[in-house]
Amino acid sequence: MTMRLVRTTNGVVLDQGGVLHSLTDDWDSLINHPDLPGHLRAVASRSDGDTRIAGRILAPIGSQEVWAAGVTYYRSRTARIEESKSAGGGSFYDRVYEAERPELFFKAASWRVRGPDETVRIRRDAKWSVPEPELALCINARAEIVGYTIGNDMSSRDIEGENPLYLPQAKTYDGSCALGPSMLVAEAPLSSDTTISIEIRRDGTIAFEGATTIAQMRRTPTELVGFLYRETSFPTGCTLLTGTGVVPPDDFTLASGDSVRIQIGSIGVLENPVE
Numbered sequence: 032m033t034m035r036l037v038r039t040t041n042g043v044v045l046d047q048g049g050v051l052h053s054l055t056d057d058w059d060s061l062i063n064h065p066d067l068p069g070h071l072r073a074v075a076s077r078s079d080g081d082t083r084i085a086g087r088i089l090a091p092i093g094s095q096e097v098w099a100a101g102v103t104y105y106r107s108r109t110a111r112i113e114e115s116k117s118a119g120g121g122s123f124y125d126r127v128y129e130a131e132r133p134e135l136f137f138k139a140a141s142w143r144v145r146g147p148d149e150t151v152r153i154r155r156d157a158k159w160s161v162p163e164p165e166l167a168l169c170i171n172a173r174a175e176i177v178g179y180t181i182g183n184d185m186s187s188r189d190i191e192g193e194n195p196l197y198l199p200q201a202k203t204y205d206g207s208c209a210l211g212p213s214m215l216v217a218e219a220p221l222s223s224d225t226t227i228s229i230e231i232r233r234d235g236t237i238a239f240e241g242a243t244t245i246a247q248m249r250r251t252p253t254e255l256v257g258f259l260y261r262e263t264s265f266p267t268g269c270t271l272l273t274g275t276g277v278v279p280p281d282d283f284t285l286a287s288g289d290s291v292r293i294q295i296g297s298i299g300v301l302e303n304p305v306e
Contacts, residue, residue: 033297034071035213036061036178038093038146041086045071046213050080058093059267063171067178068218090146091169091180091214094267097144099165099184099202100255101134102127103248103274123195133250133258136198138184138272139208150306152206153285157187160285162305163275164229164293166221166245168252169214171268174260176252178214179221181293181301182272185209188284210270211301220252221245225296229277232290239283243276 032048038058045052052075054061064070101107102124127134145151153160167182185208191201228242252273259271285291289305 034068034216035299036071036091036216037084037213038089038091039084039086040089044084045074046084047071047075047080049082050075051082051084052078052080058091059095062093062095062169062177062268063173068216071216088147088212090144090149090210091178091212092141092144092210092270094141095169095270096137096141096265097139097167097182097208097210097270097272098259099136099138099272100250100274101136103133103250103255104243104276105247105249107275107278128249133255135255135259136202138202143205143208145206145209145303147209147211147301147303149209149303150206151183151185151209151291151303152204152306153185153287154187154190154200154204157190157201158284159189159192160185160187161279161283162186162229162231162285162291162293164227164277164295165272165275166225166227166252166295167210168256168271168273169217169268170256170260170265170271172264172266174256176217176220176256177268178217179295179298180210180214180270181212181295181298182270183209183291183293183301183303184272184275206306208272209301209303212299215298221296226294227277228294230292231279231285232292233286233288238289239279241277241279245273247276248273
């Protein structure tokens with residue numbers, strides 16, 4: 032039976048196969064519990080279940096930072112090379128794809144993260160923007176992957192392509208990251224055939240859709256976490272976006288009013304309007 036944690040305006044809810052249980056723990060304490068699955072099963076055995084979530088669903092994050100891994104899929108490698116070739120940065124992305132050390136960068140503070148149905152943004156000084164559908168790892172302070180959620184890594188491709196050193200500006204701004212709708216509690220690694228799909232709607236019709244599987248990732252989640260925590264501590268844990276394998280064609284850019292819908296296997300669906 033699957034177990035998901037849902038963060039709401041009324042507190043944290045355990046969704047145990049469709050049966051809901053209210054929790055008294057705060058998010059940071061749950062993420063760092065020494066035996067999270069066992070704790071959740073014990074809570075479920077002591078409480079009556081409900082079938083309705085009260086309150087608005089929030090992003091599944093407490094005080095954790097959000098980091099991201101880049102160029103972990105071949106499709107991302109080719110896109111980055113293409114967008115930056117005029118700036119002389121194309122070979123950088125080929126090198127990092129093949130290198131032992133992954134590309135890791137800070138993405139967002141928790142207060143910048145948007146939840147389900149909340150608005151994600153296009154930078155006003157960008158001309159070429161895309162969403163990036165990604166598997167997100169929920170990691171505790173001990174560098175253990177305790178769960179998975181869906182991430183939307185909003186990106187300004189023209190800014191990053193102008194110069195790879197502009198990556199922070201292309202990636203980190205208000206409304207540049209969405210997470211949700213829940214955290215799938217990890218008792219075992221996700222299957223390699225887990226599908227990540229995206230659908231972008233514009234004026235009621237599909238403007239772009241695509242899909243990949245996590246089997247296409249060149250690096251494993253455990254490897255990425257190992258590098259992230261190698262010389263950096265996270266007292267309450269961290270959320271790590273693992274990169275994208277779905278990139279719209281070069282003639283596509285997001286527009287205000289679009290809707291981005293990302294789905295990953297048993298985690299669920301994350302949908303956000305675009306501003």
